[in-house]
Amino acid sequence: MKVTEAELVISAVGQDQYPNDDLPEIALAGRSNVGKSSFINQLIQRKSLARTSSKPGKTQTINFYKINNMFYFVDVPGYGYAQVSKTEREKWGVMMEEYFDTRQSLKACAMITDLRHPPTKDDVQMYAFLKHYELPVVVIGTKMDKIAKGKRASHLQQTIRTLQVGTDDTVIPFSAETGEGKKEAWRMLSQYMNH
Numbered sequence: 796m797k798v799t800e801a802e803l804v805i806s807a808v809g810q811d812q813y814p815n816d817d818l819p820e821i822a823l824a825g826r827s828n829v830g831k832s833s834f835i836n837q838l839i840q841r842k843s844l845a846r847t848s849s850k851p852g853k854t855q856t857i858n859f860y861k862i863n864n865m866f867y868f869v870d871v872p873g874y875g876y877a878q879v880s881k882t883e884r885e886k887w888g889v890m891m892e893e894y895f896d897t898r899q900s901l902k903a904c905a906m907i908t909d910l911r912h913p914p915t916k917d918d919v920q921m922y923a924f925l926k927h928y929e930l931p932v933v934v935i936g937t938k939m940d941k942i943a944k945g946k947r948a949s950h951l952q953q954t955i956r957t958l959q960v961g962t963d964d965t966v967i968p969f970s971a972e973t974g975e976g977k978k979e980a981w982r983m984l985s986q987y988m989n990h
């Protein structure tokens with residue numbers, strides 16, 4: 796897909812701030828620092844529209860990026876930062892539930908994992924959380940450029956096995972460095988961009 800317009804419409808802290816133009820939404824989830832912003836920026840060909848690295852302590856927001864006036868990428872707060880306080884974790888949970896529980900226009904989720912390592916406990920929980928909402932999930936196994944070609948298939952299998960990825964979902968090996976997997980990611984996500 797050629798992205799001609801990409802705009803951060805709102806960084807929402809609550810439901811009343813979500814956009815109300817009813818465009819389809821694709822959520823983007825992932826552990827803090829996994830490469831989520833790099834994924835968005837590579838897909839939409841912007842150097843730094845999505846702010847990289849949401850550090851702990853920063854206000855957690857749900858960021859709505861309107862793409863081509865056609866759909867939203869919805870960047871939800873990262874998870875799994877060891878240093879965050881219990882209060883912050885609770886806030887994260889409330890925010891996630893508020894969005895995932897009620898959002899009619901939410902069509903699918905791209906969940907970013909680090910293909911170099913087996914998915915963490917947090918990743919496993921996140922995938923289960925998304926499936927609890929019966930949401931189609933496209934798992935993006937990023938940083939594939941860091942893995943020797945001959946080892947990529949086994950890393951992929953390990954991701955599928957550990958997350959218990961269902962037959963309806965896919966794992967796409969991806970690199971924000973080289974752009975590998977980008978076409979496939981667009982192809983998979985495009986099917987959820989129609990009303």
Ligand code: GDP
Pocket residue numbers: 825826827828829830831832833834846847848849873937938939940941969970971972973
């Ligand atoms: P976020 O916190 O999940 O948004 O993570 P960022 O997009 O800021 O990425 C975290 C770090 O990983 C940065 O230093 C990126 O340059 C690096 N990174 C992200 N994606 C890739 C990738 O596909 N390959 C490599 N080699 N590094 C990556």
